[in-house]
Amino acid sequence: GQNIDQPTEMTATEGAIVQINCTYQTSGFNGLFWYQQHAGEAPTFLSYNVLDGLEEKGRFSSFLSRSKGYSYLLLKELQMKDSASYLCAVRNSGYALNFGKGTSLLVTP
Amino acid sequence: DARVTQTPRHKVTEMGQEVTMRCQPILGHNTVFWYRQTMMQGLELLAYFRNRAPLDDSGMPKDRFSAEMPDATLATLKIQPSEPRDSAVYFCASGLAGQGASNEKLFFGSGTQLSVL
Numbered sequence: 001g002q003n004i005d006q007p008t009e010m011t012a013t014e015g016a017i018v019q020i021n022c023t024y025q026t027s028g029f030n031g032l033f034w035y036q037q038h039a040g041e042a043p044t045f046l047s048y049n050v051l052d053g054l055e056e057k058g059r060f061s062s063f064l065s066r067s068k069g070y071s072y073l074l075l076k077e078l079q080m081k082d083s084a085s086y087l088c089a090v091r092n093s094g095y096a097l098n099f100g101k102g103t104s105l106l107v108t109p
Numbered sequence: 110d111a112r113v114t115q116t117p118r119h120k121v122t123e124m125g126q127e128v129t130m131r132c133q134p135i136l137g138h139n140t141v142f143w144y145r146q147t148m149m150q151g152l153e154l155l156a157y158f159r160n161r162a163p164l165d166d167s168g169m170p171k172d173r174f175s176a177e178m179p180d181a182t183l184a185t186l187k188i189q190p191s192e193p194r195d196s197a198v199y200f201c202a203s204g205l206a207g208q209g210a211s212n213e214k215l216f217f218g219s220g221t222q223l224s225v226l
Contacts, residue, residue: 033214042218042220043152043200043217045215045216048214087152094164095204096157097142097154097215100151101151102152
């Protein structure tokens with residue numbers, strides 16, 4: 001089975017940096033994904049990590065430590081449109097993604 | 110612009126009625142997933158198919174739920190009879206597995222918002 005934990009809610013200020021953490025326990029590991037989901041919409045892919053380290057993609061970066069079962073998503077230069085839910089998901093030995101419950105991020109002016 | 114298409118977008122029904130949700134995966138994708146999302150449980154995997162064959166439906170209540178892929182362009186999720194606790198958003202997602210890389214992402218449809226009264 002899998003256990004994926006992330007904070008329920010976070011608040012940050014426009015222009016700031018925010019880090020959303022995710023810890024997981026899994027039997028078999030084949031990659032960690034971050035998805036963004038705006039209210040009433042479908043989840044959309046943000047990033048993928050399978051090796052330890054940092055992956056940078058514009059204002060968003062994602063980090064993975066497999067030995068610690070830990071990942072974070074870093075959002076820089078926050079914009080109001082970044083207010084959304086951020087979902088951490090783990091792919092184990094199968095192909096399906098198993099999701100955490102998501103972190104609802106509110107960006108304030 | 111390739112995308113996963115789900116119908117209906119919204120469904121309100123009464124307890125005991127049959128509900129059928131449909132999904133058209135992205136053309137060429139060989140793997141289709143059904144997820145259910147609620148505030149309490151988040152996104153839960155119900156079932157998935159590869160090349161139209163069911164690979165895992167362990168997340169699905171078998172007594173009332175059934176999932177099928179009649180052909181490569183259509184996946185269905187049926188609830189019979191429906192109950193109020195089935196109220197949720199049901200997402201379909203598709204992907205292309207077996208390309209030798211683990212970074213194949215899933216693409217989600219817009220979901221079906223189901224309310225069972």
